[in-house]
Amino acid sequence: MKRFLLPLVIFVVLVGFLAVGLTLNPREVPSPLVGKPAPAFLLPQLHEQDKTFSPSDMAGQVWLLNVWASWCGGCKEEHPVLMRMAKAGEVPIYGMDYKDRRDEALTWLRRHGNPYPLTAVDEAGRIGIDYGVYGVPETYVIDKQGVIRYKQIGPLDDELVAKTILPLVQELRNK
Amino acid sequence: MIPEIGHFALILALCVAVVQGTLPIYGAAVGSSALMSIAKPAARGQFILVLLAFCCLGYAFAAKDFSVLYVAATSNSHLPLHYRLAAIWGAHEGSLLLWTFILTIWMVAVTLFSSHLPEAMRARILGVMGLVSVGFLLFMLTVSNPFERLTPAAADGRDLNPLLQDPGMVMHPPMLYMGYVGFSVAFAFAIAALLGGNLDAAWARWSRPWTTVAWCFLTVGIALGSGWAYYELGWGGWWFWDPVENASFMPWLAGTALIHSLAVTDKRGGFKVWTVLLAIMAFSLSLLGTFLVRSGVLTSVHAFATDPKRGLFILVFLAVVIGGSLLLYAWRAPRVGLGGGFDLVSRESMLLANNVLLVVAMGSVLLGTLYPLFLDALGLGKISVGPPYFDTVFVPLMTPAIFLMGIGPIAQWKKASLPELAMRLRWAFGASVVTALLLPFVLGKWTPLLSLGLLLSLWIATTTMVNIRERVSHLVGNSLMSCLAALPRAYWGMVLAHCGIAIFIVGVTMVKGFEVEKDLRMNVGETATIGGYTFRFDGTQEVKGPNYLAARGIFNVTRNGQDVTMMYPEKRRYYVQNQTMTEAAIDSGLLRDLYVSLGEPLEDGAWSVRLYHKPFINWIWGGCLTMALGGLMAVSDRRYRLARRRERQEEPEAIRSEDTSVA
Amino acid sequence: MRWFAFILLLIPAMVQAEEAKPLAENSVAEARLKQLAVELRCLVCQNQTLADSNAPLAEDLRREVREMIAKNMSDQEIIDFLVQRYGDFVLYRPPWKASTTLLWIGPFLLLIGGAITLVMALRRRGQGLADAPVTDEERRRVEQLLSQVERRS
Numbered sequence: 003m004k005r006f007l008l009p010l011v012i013f014v015v016l017v018g019f020l021a022v023g024l025t026l027n028p029r030e031v032p033s034p035l036v037g038k039p040a041p042a043f044l045l046p047q048l049h050e051q052d053k054t055f056s057p058s059d060m061a062g063q064v065w066l067l068n069v070w071a072s073w074c075g076g077c078k079e080e081h082p083v084l085m086r087m088a089k090a091g092e093v094p095i096y097g098m099d100y101k102d103r104r105d106e107a108l109t110w111l112r113r114h115g116n117p118y119p120l121t122a123v124d125e126a127g128r129i130g131i132d133y134g135v136y137g138v139p140e141t142y143v144i145d146k147q148g149v150i151r152y153k154q155i156g157p158l159d160d161e162l163v164a165k166t167i168l169p170l171v172q173e174l175r176n177k
Numbered sequence: 178m179i180p181e182i183g184h185f186a187l188i189l190a191l192c193v194a195v196v197q198g199t200l201p202i203y204g205a206a207v208g209s210s211a212l213m214s215i216a217k218p219a220a221r222g223q224f225i226l227v228l229l230a231f232c233c234l235g236y237a238f239a240a241k242d243f244s245v246l247y248v249a250a251t252s253n254s255h256l257p258l259h260y261r262l263a264a265i266w267g268a269h270e271g272s273l274l275l276w277t278f279i280l281t282i283w284m285v286a287v288t289l290f291s292s293h294l295p296e297a298m299r300a301r302i303l304g305v306m307g308l309v310s311v312g313f314l315l316f317m318l319t320v321s322n323p324f325e326r327l328t329p330a331a332a333d334g335r336d337l338n339p340l341l342q343d344p345g346m347v348m349h350p351p352m353l354y355m356g357y358v359g360f361s362v363a364f365a366f367a368i369a370a371l372l373g374g375n376l377d378a379a380w381a382r383w384s385r386p387w388t389t390v391a392w393c394f395l396t397v398g399i400a401l402g403s404g405w406a407y408y409e410l411g412w413g414g415w416w417f418w419d420p421v422e423n424a425s426f427m428p429w430l431a432g433t434a435l436i437h438s439l440a441v442t443d444k445r446g447g448f449k450v451w452t453v454l455l456a457i458m459a460f461s462l463s464l465l466g467t468f469l470v471r472s473g474v475l476t477s478v479h480a481f482a483t484d485p486k487r488g489l490f491i492l493v494f495l496a497v498v499i500g501g502s503l504l505l506y507a508w509r510a511p512r513v514g515l516g517g518g519f520d521l522v523s524r525e526s527m528l529l530a531n532n533v534l535l536v537v538a539m540g541s542v543l544l545g546t547l548y549p550l551f552l553d554a555l556g557l558g559k560i561s562v563g564p565p566y567f568d569t570v571f572v573p574l575m576t577p578a579i580f581l582m583g584i585g586p587i588a589q590w591k592k593a594s595l596p597e598l599a600m601r602l603r604w605a606f607g608a609s610v611v612t613a614l615l616l617p618f619v620l621g622k623w624t625p626l627l628s629l630g631l632l633l634s635l636w637i638a639t640t641t642m643v644n645i646r647e648r649v650s651h652l653v654g655n656s657l658m659s660c661l662a663a664l665p666r667a668y669w670g671m672v673l674a675h676c677g678i679a680i681f682i683v684g685v686t687m688v689k690g691f692e693v694e695k696d697l698r699m700n701v702g703e704t705a706t707i708g709g710y711t712f713r714f715d716g717t718q719e720v721k722g723p724n725y726l727a728a729r730g731i732f733n734v735t736r737n738g739q740d741v742t743m744m745y746p747e748k749r750r751y752y753v754q755n756q757t758m759t760e761a762a763i764d765s766g767l768l769r770d771l772y773v774s775l776g777e778p779l780e781d782g783a784w785s786v787r788l789y790h791k792p793f794i795n796w797i798w799g800g801c802l803t804m805a806l807g808g809l810m811a812v813s814d815r816r817y818r819l820a821r822r823r824e825r826q827e828e829p830e831a832i833r834s835e836d837t838s839v840a
Numbered sequence: 841m842r843w844f845a846f847i848l849l850l851i852p853a854m855v856q857a858e859e860a861k862p863l864a865e866n867s868v869a870e871a872r873l874k875q876l877a878v879e880l881r882c883l884v885c886q887n888q889t890l891a892d893s894n895a896p897l898a899e900d901l902r903r904e905v906r907e908m909i910a911k912n913m914s915d916q917e918i919i920d921f922l923v924q925r926y927g928d929f930v931l932y933r934p935p936w937k938a939s940t941t942l943l944w945i946g947p948f949l950l951l952i953g954g955a956i957t958l959v960m961a962l963r964r965r966g967q968g969l970a971d972a973p974v975t976d977e978e979r980r981r982v983e984q985l986l987s988q989v990e991r992r993s
Contacts, residue, residue: 006506006507006510006511007507009454009457009458009503009506009507010500010503010504010506010507013461013499013500013503014500016547017492017495017496017500019547019550019551019554020468020472020474020492020495020550021492022554023472023474023550023553023554024472024473024474024485024488024489024492025485026474026550026553026554028473028474028475028476028549028550028553029476030559031559031883031926031927031929031930032558032559032927033926033927034923034924034925034926034927035924035925101896126900127896127897127900128900128904130900131900131901131904131925132925133925134925134926134927136883136884136897136926137883137884410892412891412892414892417887419887420887476886476887477886477887478885478886478887478888480886518965519962519965521959521962526958526962529958529962530958533954533955533957533958534951534954536954537947537950537951537954540947540950541946541947541950544943544946544947544950545943548934548940548942548943552939552940557939558927558928558939559927559928559929560928560929560931560934560935560939560940561881561928561929561930561931561932561934562932562934562943563879563881563889563932563933564932565879565932565933566932566933566934566943566944570947574947574951695862696862696863696864696870697860697861697862697863698860698861698862698863699860700858700860702858703858703859703860704858704859704860705859705860706859714860776863785863786860
């Protein structure tokens with residue numbers, strides 16, 4: 003008798019998984035770099051081209067690395083959020099201009115505002131690959147020891163910033 | 178106005194479907210002929226209403242009515258008429274309408290060809306189909322309305338995805354859906370049998386032709402999809418184990434198991450409970466496929482645009498229909514008797530083993546397709562499962578099944594002897610093994626997989642010949658031709674279908690073993706040789722299409738100095754969506770395909786070009802078509818056409834047409 | 841005039857069909873790239889391999905892999921490089937891990953399960969049925985019918 007119930011049982015389990023699956027995003031690729039040291043790089047800056055930037059410059063601080071580009075629609079969406087964060091000054095946000103053209107990037111920042119103390123330029127996209135970037139915008143929270151503690155794939159919004167990012171920054175600062 | 182008529186027709190159809198799905202089933206339970214007789218006119222009424230809705234949508238497309246949101250999203254004023262009409266099923270809402278429309282076509286077919294069925298059974302079958310229809314109509318009317326208006330109307334549409342502007346788009350979805358939806362008939366038969374408690378050989382005999390025809394359509398549909406991907410996508414691939422491809426392949430595997438299982442239930446009265454479960458499984462997999470493609474749970478090039486609400490609706494529908502039928506199964510199946518007995522070695526047990534292998538293969542495909550979802554849902558990370566997994570897993574599972582294909586048809590019913598079978602097949606086995614081992618050397622390259630593929634196809638071919646020879650030798654007298662002609666069509670159907678598989682295996686083996694690809698940089702006037710053919714690039718010219726601008730390459734193909742053909746691959750830019758598409762040039766032949774595809778323009782008029790020589794690739798789809806033809810031939814057997822006449826004839830006549838085959 | 845005709849005759853020789861060169865500079869390395877790229881996933885596409893995709897990120901990744909091949913890194917090292925950055929998602933051949941054990945041995949387990957169920961069902965069936973013996977009356981009838989069949993065919 004019980005063996006006739008087996009197909010139904012298997013089906014119910016399957017439906018359970020499918021229901022959970024409806025809440026997930028199959029295209030999101032979580033980063034294996036969370037909990038690992040931020041990959042080192044030495045990139046030229048956007049505004050002052052003879053200067054460079056490296057994550058080691060930020061040792062001892064908790065900071066955000068925001069990967070963006072002038073051709074990216076989602077970046078435009080999240081930019082006001084970044085501007086608000088920069089104004090509030092709770093955490094420094096450093097930009098990385100990904101596979102972009104310098105003149106277009108400069109124009110874009112001029113038009114939409116510049117929340118970054120400085121922006122590094124990754125023209126070829128190689129550093130992006132080191133950071134596992136596959137779609138801009140992406141934002142990393144990096145702690146005092148230079149370890150990546152969180153990665154946001156896609157645009158930031160105010161709720162995420164208030165509920166996840168800022169509390170995490172606070173926690174990392176207290177360590 | 179017309180879209181509103183279409184919308185209203187769907188609402189009416191829903192009402193009719195509700196009536197059709199409830200009253201006849203209730204009538205069958207209480208024995209009320211009046212209630213049961215509602216089924217036929219209800220089904221026909223639904224057909225008329227859904228046909229009306231379908232025509233209204235078609236009219237909106239033909240008339241370029243961009244005030245309908247669906248038309249604006251998938252069509253364009255420059256889109257040629259035949260693609261505007263094919264765009265009816267170009268996206269989610271319209272393809273659901275196509276699904277429902279095809280369901281009503283099958284309903285009408287049941288009303289036309291079911292006069293030999295008991296009234297209660299017919300009422301239940303149409304009732305179950307009506308309930309399925311309720312689900313789809315409700316789905317359309319709530320969250321997927323193809324007639325939704327766009328205000329203000331768009332000036333022009335967003336155009337059909339250029340990848341879909343192709344003859345394949347006209348044929349592939351309708352064929353595929355005919356298959357998917359056709360399994361609902363087998364499903365309805367199974368539920369009707371469980372409800373009525375009459376699960377016998379007669380039930381199987383009635384159910385068989387419906388299931389086989391649906392299976393034929395699904396085979397053709399999948400083959401068309403594969404062939405379309407081959408020539409459309411530009412890199413010569415024809416199967417990627419993509420989730421949506423798997424979603425069509427799983428019902429096919431279950432359907433194949435089902436037609437074999439039905440054969441046994443028909444001939445020997447065995448496997449009754451298992452056959453019912455398979456019928457439920459085949460249609461459940463069709464519905465599951467519908468869910469996977471539209472819910473956004475899996476990533477695929479074929480997936481429709483997703484919306485969580487839609488996914489939830491289908492999941493609930495799935496849970497109700499499949500959960501309900503499996504519950505019914507758990508309740509009623511234990512009461513069904515066992516049917517004829519048979520030995521551990523017999524044709525029945527081999528067919529059962531074939532079923533097990535097919536179902537295990539189907540389960541493995543399901544496992545691989547859903548595993549990333551399982552892990553993600555459990556928070557265990559994100560993985561991808563692709564062709565390397567499926568190829569590794571599928572071939573070892575299918576190999577024993579194909580091996581059994583040779584032995585099953587010649588084994589006796591009820592009791593067979595392994596040593597005796599081995600004796601009868603020793604020549605076939607020996608010839609196959611020796612040829613399979615040596616032939617690759619003759620062809621120029623030896624790998625284990627190459628030999629395995631050849632062995633399997635040769636095994637099918639040689640055992641089929643042994644089978645035919647034995648059958649003919651049992652018929653006394655007359656010429657060989659008349660003996661062959663005397664064999665029933667159902668038998669030839671089986672032979673053709675099995676040979677179709679052999680042809681398919683040859684195609685796959687040869688292509689994977691011997692295909693050659695070259696990525697070249699070609700200047701005007703330069704040549705390249707591949708597979709013995711020499712290609713000369715004669716430059717490009719600009720060509721204007723109805724809704725695109727193309728750079729057309731000119732290639733002159735020769736072999737040993739003799740002209741073979743000219744080939745014109747194109748690189749098209751479609752205006753509306755601003756998409757660039759590669760239109761490969763393919764010269765098809767029985768024994769090989771030549772495939773040229775343009776890459777990117779380089780300096781000085783040079784282009785990056787990809788050339789392929791693909792031997793025997795058309796045997797892949799040729800094999801599938803042969804399989805489908807075999808199925809059709811089996812369905813056209815005298816047995817079904819004389820079904821009514823036979824009832825009145827005497828037993829001896831019945832015994833003469835009763836043969837010892839599975840078919 | 842004669843030298844003009846002579847040059848005209850030379851033109852076909854100069855325009856002789858030349859063999860096109862492979863697109864890649866190093867065909868051995870390219871073959872290796874192809875072998876690897878066919879099993880790697882394009883992360884921004886809707887289910888395509890790294891070999892087939894035209895997306896910018898795919899081109900970048902192919903460039904990276906080409907450079908790693910040029911540095912003589914082994915296949916496993918290249919795969920590790922990509923997995924370090926993108927996770928197991930980038931592999932179309934799922935790695936053998938604790939979480940994927942069920943995936944890889946699942947089909948095998950299903951097969952064994954199916955075989956056991958089959959044998960058990962057959963045994964149960966054999967026990968549940970007894971052969972009905974054929975009576976003499978039935979035997980006579982069968983012979984009568986068989987002789988009728990022979991006469992007709």
